[in-house]
Amino acid sequence: MNKINIELVTGVFVIIGIACFTWLAVAVAGATFTEQPGYTLSARFTSTSGLREGAIIEGAGVRIGTVTGIAFDPESFEAIVELRINENVPVQEDAIAAIRTQGIIGEKYIKIIPGGFDELLTDGMELFETESSISLEELVSRYIFSSD
DSSP states (O other): OHHHHHHHHHHHHHHHHHHHHHHHHHHHHTOOSSOOSEEEEEEEESOOTTOOTTOEEEETTEEEEEEEEEEEETTTTEEEEEEEEETTOOOBTTOEEEEEESTTTOOEEEEEEOOSOSOBOOTTOEEOEEEOOOOHHHHHHHHHTOOO
16 A cells, blocks of 8 residues: 555656656747737748747837748748737837847847837838848858959
8 A cells, every 4th residue: 555655656757746847848949839819921032041930029128029931932031920929018110020049059039129210010011121131151161262
């Protein structure tokens, strides 16, 4: 009888440990199982090299949304990025969406640089001012093979 109680207590502690580890992994990754209330914007880029769905969107260094989709437009040869912005975050009509890298070779994210207009974008509208990602390989090859 005593052996069954020890095994039961051990099993409960193992289950609690697994649950805590799972919660910690989800919390550190920043994953959510429900979609936060917000609105969707789109932006066109000439290059989204390295940007992935689920990438963060920052404004003033604070996470304000996520990238929910990246598609190719065969007519304009541009990438259309779908941005999900948190509902309490206003984005001006002349704001700039720039693809940046965390650190030197880190993960890509989108930085929203505020504009000066009073008009705000609403669900389904498009950001027209964009800055595409900079490819480190292109910069190095330009430097190495420049004919100066």
